[in-house]
Amino acid sequence: MGQLLRQWRDVRGRSQLDLALDAGISQRHISFIESGRSAPGRQTLLQIAQALEVPLRERNALLLAAGFAPLYSESPWNAAEMQSIEKALRRMLKQHEPFPAVVMDRHWSVLMANDAATGFFNRFVDLSRRGTPRNLLHLMFDPEGMRPFIANWDDVGKSLIQRVHRESTERVADLKTKALLAELLAYPGIEPGWKNTRSLLVDTATSALLVPMTFVKDGFALSLFSMVTTVGAPQTAAAQELRLESMFPADEVSEQAYDRFLKEGR
Secondary structure, eight states, rough: OHHHHHHHHHHHHHHHHHHHHHHOHHHHHHHHHHTTSOOOOOHHHHHHHHHTOHHHHHHHHHHHHHHOOOOOOOOOOTSSHHHHHHHHHHHHHHHHTSSOOEEOOTTEEEEOOOOOHHHHHTSOOOGSSSSSSOOOHHHHHHHTTTTGGTTTTTHHHHHHHHHHHHHHOOOOOOOOHHHHHHHHHHHHTTGGGSSGGGOOOOOOOOTOSSOOOEEEEEEEEEEEEEEEOSSSSSHHHHHOOOEEEEEESSSSSHHHHHHHHHHHTT
């Protein structure tokens, strides 16, 4: 348990003194906990986890390591207790029509999608030939997937790798996340330098607000960007890990061309 706490403190870049001030616990006590000289009570451990913003699934691991029962449910995203959240997500997916929107888990596997998302991606690749649950990052990085149709792939690819690193730090760099990154970087044509996060600087104009994805096919050039929605004040691991990604046209030209692009594909 002490080793786990040290790992999380390192991930957050916090000293024992920083943590002590935020958790309301003496630095000496934290030092003793990390070295195994002292065993924290359940509430003390939760205070420390809260101060370190440890995700709920990993808080359960800390509790177990300290000899306590897990506190947060780890039921799947479509469990009965998640019914209200699932209903809200389906409503949001429907309301986002005619633009694409998907619900993903922490490893970018698509759990739900609106009709617009299916229709849009099917204009580029045959989704029926890809296994389920489909992974959005594999769909983007695969040279037989969306990558050939992304005009600004260099910027988009680097920004996606940056995002995986950023979100895995906010959540946890678990083995599955590391494996996902390794698989993405192993695709043909991926820059070897992308393995070094310090080299992943996205070159954009100083006036750019974001890095849009510019999809090109059949004479159409559609620039889209995404916004991410998460569950507020989640109390289960699955609820905390869910995110809804909604895509929007980045400019008026793309918005006007979007409807014609889909209609031509029908």
